[in-house]
Amino acid sequence: xxxxxxxxxxxxxxxxxxxxxxxxxxxxxxxxxxxxxxxxxxxxxxxxxxxxxxxxxxxxxxxxxxxxxxxxxxxxxxxxxxxxxxxxxxxxxxxxxxxxxxxxxxxxxxxxxxxxxxxxxxxxx
Numbered sequence: 001x002x003x004x005x006x007x008x009x010x011x012x013x014x015x016x017x018x019x020x021x022x023x024x025x026x027x028x029x030x031x032x033x034x035x036x037x038x039x040x041x042x043x044x045x046x047x048x049x050x051x052x053x054x055x056x057x058x059x060x061x062x063x064x065x066x067x068x069x070x071x072x073x074x075x076x077x078x079x080x081x082x083x084x085x086x087x088x089x090x091x092x093x094x095x096x097x098x099x100x101x102x103x104x105x106x107x108x109x110x111x112x113x114x115x116x117x118x119x120x121x122x123x124x125x
Contacts, residue, residue, distance in 0.1 A: 002027040002113040009119030020080040022095030029076040035098040038091035085123045092118040
């Protein structure tokens, strides 16, 4: 059974930085693409960053140039470095293994496991 344990969230002022970690156990971590998602109150959970098993990355437009996703296969951990944080980044953040699918020229991401507890990020103005 796969376990996802997110950590590193907290309260930070606008312009500050946080580094989130996601420890993955019980799965073939090195062979899976991974994604970081976030969900603000009253909104749908959205994918903000994706990293393939080979290390290529993709980001949603709102975080490009500010967030960096990375992975350490030896530690079965994926990270999200968040810089220049904005109040609109406030949300609960989750990681998961994903399958990246392409259809009609667009990419879609299918979550492969149950969600972990997430980690809360609050950015004050």
